[in-house]
Amino acid sequence: MRTDDQPIRISLFAPNGRMGIAIAAAVAEDPGFEIDADHGDVLVDFSAPSALQASLDRAIAAGTPILVGTTGLDDFASRRIATAAEQVPVLRAANTSLGVALLSDLVERAARVLGPQWDIEILEMHHRMKADAPSGTALALGDAAARGREAKMKAERGRDGTNLKREEGAIGFASLRGGTVAGDHDVIFAGPEERLILSHRAENRMIFARGALAAARFLVGKPAGLYSMRDVIGADEA
Ligand SMILES: NC(=O)C1=CN([C@@H]2O[C@H](COP(=O)(O)OP(=O)(O)OC[C@H]3O[C@@H](n4cnc5c(N)ncnc54)[C@H](OP(=O)(O)O)[C@@H]3O)[C@@H](O)[C@H]2O)C=CC1
Numbered sequence: 001m002r003t004d005d006q007p008i009r010i011s012l013f014a015p016n017g018r019m020g021i022a023i024a025a026a027v028a029e030d031p032g033f034e035i036d037a038d039h040g041d042v043l044v045d046f047s048a049p050s051a052l053q054a055s056l057d058r059a060i061a062a063g064t065p066i067l068v069g070t071t072g073l074d075d076f077a078s079r080r081i082a083t084a085a086e087q088v089p090v091l092r093a094a095n096t097s098l099g100v101a102l103l104s105d106l107v108e109r110a111a112r113v114l115g116p117q118w119d120i121e122i123l124e125m126h127h128r129m130k131a132d133a134p135s136g137t138a139l140a141l142g143d144a145a146a147r148g149r150e151a152k153m154k155a156e157r158g159r160d161g162t163n164l165k166r167e168e169g170a171i172g173f174a175s176l177r178g179g180t181v182a183g184d185h186d187v188i189f190a191g192p193e194e195r196l197i198l199s200h201r202a203e204n205r206m207i208f209a210r211g212a213l214a215a216a217r218f219l220v221g222k223p224a225g226l227y228s229m230r231d232v233i234g235a236d237e238a
């Protein structure tokens with residue numbers, strides 16, 4: 001049994017990926033953590049949708065919390081996560097940066113105050129190697145906006161063609177890819193003759209890695225359940 005003065009042991013499900021390497025670097029700079037491939041206090045999964053069930057099974061078998069940072073997950077995957085969260089603590093985060101956790105709260109509030117007359121468009125840009133589009137963060141910010149409006153999400157993705165007039169209440173998504181961009185997100189509220197733009201710029205992947213460690217620290221000792229980065233920063237209590 002781990003005591004509070006011992007480092008939190010992190011098991012990386014995908015240690016050789018870009019995020020696996022970044023998290024190992026974040027652990028190396030923080031004496032509060034260490035890597036333990038087989039006996040972690042928290043399992044950290046930044047991999048691919050096809051690996052989700054294996055990582056959830058591993059956490060359940062070990063009885064440890066799991067951080068799921070993988071994006072591109074569909075509704076079926078969401079149900080798998082909810083089922084796993086009945087047995088172990090699961091924190092699902094499309095974006096583990098603390099800035100985006102706060103942005104999600106701000107977007108929800110802005111959407112609530114501005115109402116459906118203000119159109120919402122979400123623009124994201126990422127590096128050329130990214131597999132999924134729109135980014136998980138963009139979709140999660142869209143969900144936050146829909147919650148703020150108290151409306152079901154009506155997504156407009158990948159516009160191309162004619163007769164594309166916006167559907168009332170829709171949330172639009174656009175994706176750019178190129179270079180080494182760690183992650184840019186703009187949530188654009190377009191109203192009559194004015195725009196409000198809430199933006200986040202990830203300048204380096206280390207922000208996701210350090211946020212992942214904050215999430216891991218949060219998870220230690222928690223009961224089974226589904227958690228988010230908003231729980232980590234206490235956004236819903238503010
Ligand atoms: N939540 C957040 O803040 C962030 C989330 N992400 C998300 O994290 C995920 C990983 O991103 P990134 O590290 O850049 O991607 P990479 O492609 O660099 O790494 C993915 C890793 O997952 C492994 N992997 C893939 N499929 C499987 C499988 N079926 N079983 C076991 N391991 C597997 C790969 O191993 P191999 O090469 O051997 O196949 C590789 O090591 C993506 O979904 C990305 O969108 C990224 C950044 C931040």
Ligand SMILES: O=C(O)C1=N[C@H](C(=O)O)C[C@H](O)C1
Nearest residue numbers: 071094095130135136137183
């Ligand atoms: O693949 C990435 O790199 C990132 N993926 C996450 C996403 O899909 O939102 C988070 C971050 O933007 C970087």
